[in-house]
Amino acid sequence: MGKYMERCKQLRADTTRHYGCSQAVFIPVAEAMGMDTEAAFNLSAHFRAGMLQGEVCGAVTGALMALGLAGADGKAATELLNRVRANHQGDLDCKTLLDRWAAQGNANRKPHCDGMCFECMTLVEELLGEQ
Numbered sequence: 001m002g003k004y005m006e007r008c009k010q011l012r013a014d015t016t017r018h019y020g021c022s023q024a025v026f027i028p029v030a031e032a033m034g035m036d037t038e039a040a041f042n043l044s045a046h047f048r049a050g051m052l053q054g055e056v057c058g059a060v061t062g063a064l065m066a067l068g069l070a071g072a073d074g075k076a077a078t079e080l081l082n083r084v085r086a087n088h089q090g091d092l093d094c095k096t097l098l099d100r101w102a103a104q105g106n107a108n109r110k111p112h113c114d115g116m117c118f119e120c121m122t123l124v125e126e127l128l129g130e131q
Contacts, residue, residue: 008025009118011027021049021058021117025058044062050093054093059113059117064077
């Protein structure tokens with residue numbers, strides 16, 4: 001397990017407070033960079049659920065924010081986007097991804113969202129060399 005993954009999994013498993021996908025991916029990196037957890041929570045809050053509109057997946061936007069905070073260049077961001085698209089039939093949008101999940105007979109969204117968080121966290125760790 002990489003440097004940030006354990007914290008990402010803790011956040012997604014927390015039943016006392018909801019950590020959206022963007023928060024679960026961004027907060028571990030933000031904390032490591034010295035950002036206050038509450039500030040990181042608030043900063044990434046409106047990127048969950050596809051920017052609250054079903055658009056780009058919150059795990060993806062959280063990953064992009066994490067890469068940016070860590071000083072990664074645009075090449076790393078493009079690589080992240082390309083790899084997520086390759087894993088999901090070219091799609092990045094929350095609504096599309098969740099609709100596909102539901103069409104496979106899945107009523108509970110959490111396993112899908114957890115998987116997206118863990119996939120994006122893994123990619124962040126790889127791209128930052130923090131495995």
